[in-house]
Amino acid sequence: MSLHSALTAIYEEYFSNVRLGRVYATPPRKSSSLLPVQNKTVPTKDNSFRPSSLSSKQHIYEPKRSKRRRQRSKGSGQLVVGLPTAPSPQPPVLLWFRRDLRLCDNPGMIGALEVGAPVIPVFIWAPEEEEGPGTTVAMGGACKFWLHQALSCLHTSLQRIGSSLVFLKAESGSSLQTLRGLLQETGARTVVANALYEPWLKQRDDLVLSALHKDGIDLRMYHSYCLRDPYSVSTVGVGLRGIGSVSHFIRCCKQNPGPTLGAPLDPPVSLPTPFHWPTGVPLDMLELARMPRRKDGTILTFVSLGISVRREHMLSVYRYEKESGRADCCNTSGLSPYLHFGQLSPRWLLWDAKGAKCRPPKFQRKLSWRDLAYWQLSLFPDLPWESVRPPYKALHWSSNRSHLKAWQRGRTGYPLVDAAMRQLWLSGWMNNYMRHVVASFLIAYLHLPWQKGYRWFQDTLVDADVAIDAMMWQNGGMCGLDHWNFVMHPVDAAMTCDPCGSYVRQWCPELADLPDELIHKPWKCPTSMLKRVGVVLGQSYPERIITDLEEHRTQSLKDVAQVRLQFKQYVDRATGCDLVPLPPRLVSEALGIHGDVEVRGKQFLLPLITRMEFKHQVEEPDSDAGSNPYNAVLKGYVSRKRDETIAFLNERDFTASVMNEGVQRRERMDVNYRKMEGLPQVRQPRGRARRTPTAKDKFSIVPGGVVSTLR
Numbered sequence: 001m002s003l004h005s006a007l008t009a010i011y012e013e014y015f016s017n018v019r020l021g022r023v024y025a026t027p028p029r030k031s032s033s034l035l036p037v038q039n040k041t042v043p044t045k046d047n048s049f050r051p052s053s054l055s056s057k058q059h060i061y062e063p064k065r066s067k068r069r070r071q072r073s074k075g076s077g078q079l080v081v082g083l084p085t086a087p088s089p090q091p092p093v094l095l096w097f098r099r100d101l102r103l104c105d106n107p108g109m110i111g112a113l114e115v116g117a118p119v120i121p122v123f124i125w126a127p128e129e130e131e132g133p134g135t136t137v138a139m140g141g142a143c144k145f146w147l148h149q150a151l152s153c154l155h156t157s158l159q160r161i162g163s164s165l166v167f168l169k170a171e172s173g174s175s176l177q178t179l180r181g182l183l184q185e186t187g188a189r190t191v192v193a194n195a196l197y198e199p200w201l202k203q204r205d206d207l208v209l210s211a212l213h214k215d216g217i218d219l220r221m222y223h224s225y226c227l228r229d230p231y232s233v234s235t236v237g238v239g240l241r242g243i244g245s246v247s248h249f250i251r252c253c254k255q256n257p258g259p260t261l262g263a264p265l266d267p268p269v270s271l272p273t274p275f276h277w278p279t280g281v282p283l284d285m286l287e288l289a290r291m292p293r294r295k296d297g298t299i300l301t302f303v304s305l306g307i308s309v310r311r312e313h314m315l316s317v318y319r320y321e322k323e324s325g326r327a328d329c330c331n332t333s334g335l336s337p338y339l340h341f342g343q344l345s346p347r348w349l350l351w352d353a354k355g356a357k358c359r360p361p362k363f364q365r366k367l368s369w370r371d372l373a374y375w376q377l378s379l380f381p382d383l384p385w386e387s388v389r390p391p392y393k394a395l396h397w398s399s400n401r402s403h404l405k406a407w408q409r410g411r412t413g414y415p416l417v418d419a420a421m422r423q424l425w426l427s428g429w430m431n432n433y434m435r436h437v438v439a440s441f442l443i444a445y446l447h448l449p450w451q452k453g454y455r456w457f458q459d460t461l462v463d464a465d466v467a468i469d470a471m472m473w474q475n476g477g478m479c480g481l482d483h484w485n486f487v488m489h490p491v492d493a494a495m496t497c498d499p500c501g502s503y504v505r506q507w508c509p510e511l512a513d514l515p516d517e518l519i520h521k522p523w524k525c526p527t528s529m530l531k532r533v534g535v536v537l538g539q540s541y542p543e544r545i546i547t548d549l550e551e552h553r554t555q556s557l558k559d560v561a562q563v564r565l566q567f568k569q570y571v572d573r574a575t576g577c578d579l580v581p582l583p584p585r586l587v588s589e590a591l592g593i594h595g596d597v598e599v600r601g602k603q604f605l606l607p608l609i610t611r612m613e614f615k616h617q618v619e620e621p622d623s624d625a626g627s628n629p630y631n632a633v634l635k636g637y638v639s640r641k642r643d644e645t646i647a648f649l650n651e652r653d654f655t656a657s658v659m660n661e662g663v664q665r666r667e668r669m670d671v672n673y674r675k676m677e678g679l680p681q682v683r684q685p686r687g688r689a690r691r692t693p694t695a696k697d698k699f700s701i702v703p704g705g706v707v708s709t710l711r
């Protein structure tokens with residue numbers, strides 16, 4: 001419930017900001033600084049707008065409120081005084097916001113307050129620095145749009161506590177230079193920020209730190225973006241077996257726990273302001289919220305669409321655990337963009353999940369996935385553009401641009417893939433299962449390089465996250481630290497995620513009148529039916545861009561076998577697993593050496609989890625995908641809940657049948673006994689229930705319906 005309340009607060013802020021339109025980095029109203037703060041000023045986790053004092057001790061979140069505090073918050077309209085925010089002659093502190101765009105549970109903000117000086121919150125837009133050395137597309141169009149809204153919300157939240165956010169464009173693309181200018185202008189001697197973990201951003205921050213240090217400025221970094229600082233996670237005591245999997249990562253975190261997380265921090269009730277307020281630019285000048293424009297001049301409204309869909313559906317634990325693949329209803333949290341921009345803190349979410357009566361372990365595991373992605377990026381900084389497994393760099397990929405375009409625009413002729421890609425384009429989001437479906441289609445069937453998919457996702461997802469996106473596309477592209485042990489079939493996957501076709505109906509309305517059993521394969525519809533519902537394949541809905549899926553899969557497997565045979569040095573002879581050169585940090589951990597080791601000439605090779613299908617293909621390079629006993633194509637299932645019901649009913653049936661066997665045996669013994677003793681037989685009543693279940697029994701067969709109709 002508290003999670004729901006926090007999100008509702010964010011949404012409310014969001015919508016109020018959307019109405020507000022332009023947001024300017026105006027200096028906070030000085031008149032408000034000495035006014036008492038009404039107890040409606042600070043939104044809290046339970047949405048009760050609870051005030052809190054500025055003393056650092058009281059910033060620690062108390063899960064159970066004291067009786068006194070409860071009584072205090074009962075008094076409606078009661079005025080609670082925050083710390084005076086009167087201009088102070090002390091040199092101010094620059095609170096450098098980057099991605100932790102929130103007041104609640106923000107260690108950097110509390111750190112700034114602890115200095116005991118006026119605080120100037122500032123955001124510096126430096127797109128070149130965000131991008132890093134390779135092609136990361138770190139800030140795609142959709143993501144920038146979300147950032148604009150998130151900044152606007154933060155600005156409003158800061159105004160509520162008597163402050164505001166100063167927006168700046170980086171001078172000549174350099175945050176350091178901009179900070180120096182700001183330090184000079186304000187006379188500040190301290191800068192506080194929450195750390196970022198992309199290697200190039202960490203490098204930038206390290207440079208800023210040493211440069212400012214030389215200038216006599218104190219730069220303090222706090223950890224908050226992930227649950228674990230990825231640079232502190234260690235494999236010591238766990239080893240490297242299973243590396244890349246989330247279970248291995250969790251084992252590493254448990255074995256080397258590092259500093260304890262602690263409870264989430266309360267938001268401050270006010271921020272003290274300085275005499276001099278620096279000049280910034282209006283938020284609009286950062287040009288983040290440029291909406292994609294269609295050729296006909298209309299502008300897309302993807303973000304609002306995405307939000308309204310998810311506002312209704314908060315976590316139902318059962319559905320989250322068992323039915324998160326469903327695309328036709330929102331069974332997952334939809335929190336990814338909020339987590340990416342730090343509008344919600346992962347620590348607070350973990351705390352909330354743990355505190356919930358029905359703890360969803362899957363959700364907690366997902367937060368570990370997020371940390372795993374940042375750990376992998378810290379180990380392999382080339383993750384967004386270069387395959388981790390060396391042989392796969394030489395893999396033969398297609399360069400068919402029309403296939404790529406059809407995939408991007410949702411015009412492949414496969415309704416499930418098209419619906420997902422259109423949802424992405426129009427709403428900036430799709431669920432995890434659908435991301436797997438479209439990624440499998442791009443890689444395993446169209447043979448297009450995973451980097452193309454990664455870049456498209458980076459540009460169109462509102463939650464585009466270099467670390468997570470790169471890790472997932474590497475795994476899907478067969479060359480990451482882990483291998484997906486499955487391939488999603490573009491038609492069969494619908495049984496799991498869209499059994500009645502309502503998802504396809506929503507995003508491909510031209511197919512809406514097709515019956516459930518044919519909506520995922522319109523090419524199988526009789527011409528008369530297509531005519532009746534007004535679908536003309538190739539006109540109102542595209543023809544399939546590839547038709548022989550099996551053949552394409554076979555080719556994909558053969559290509560993999562070829563590179564694995566070509567680069568035998570990267571294949572473990574004993575196990576058939578792929579080998580990758582260990583990054584220096586892992587070598588030193590494995591050898592028990594403190595600090596990175598320098599490996600000249602030689603490489604330490606590490607065996608990785610490798611799909612059985614590939615191992616078999618190397619042994620029989622000419623066999624086809626269908627005959628591979630480890631064929632990884634998922635068959636899809638209608639619904640786990642339904643599977644479980646059927647399993648339960650079958651078990652009950654089995655128990656009934658065993659009990660009946662017992663009754664039968666007793667009856668047989670009774671008949672034999674009577675025969676031997678010459679006693680008259682007892683007549684059996686007519687029309688007894690059957691003892692052995694048959695195909696007509698209600699519960700002993702899988703009910704008909706979508707399974708039979710989709711196949």
Ligand SMILES: Cc1cc2nc3c(=O)[nH]c(=O)nc-3n(C[C@H](O)[C@H](O)[C@H](O)COP(=O)(O)OP(=O)(O)OC[C@H]3O[C@@H](n4cnc5c(N)ncnc54)[C@H](O)[C@@H]3O)c2cc1C
Pocket residue numbers: 324332333334335336337339340363366367369370371373430431432433435436439457461463464465466468469470472473476
């Ligand atoms: C090809 C591909 C690309 C992806 N790209 C991104 C991306 O750019 N940004 C992104 O945030 N997620 C990405 N994911 C992971 C996942 O799909 C999304 O995090 C999830 O769909 C977000 O929805 P949610 O918040 O409802 O998820 P929930 O299931 O409610 O998960 C809660 C949170 O856990 C984290 N999480 C969930 N799944 C994963 C995962 N597999 N790996 C790492 N963290 C995870 C996210 O922060 C998410 O918000 C990608 C997945 C695939 C298959």
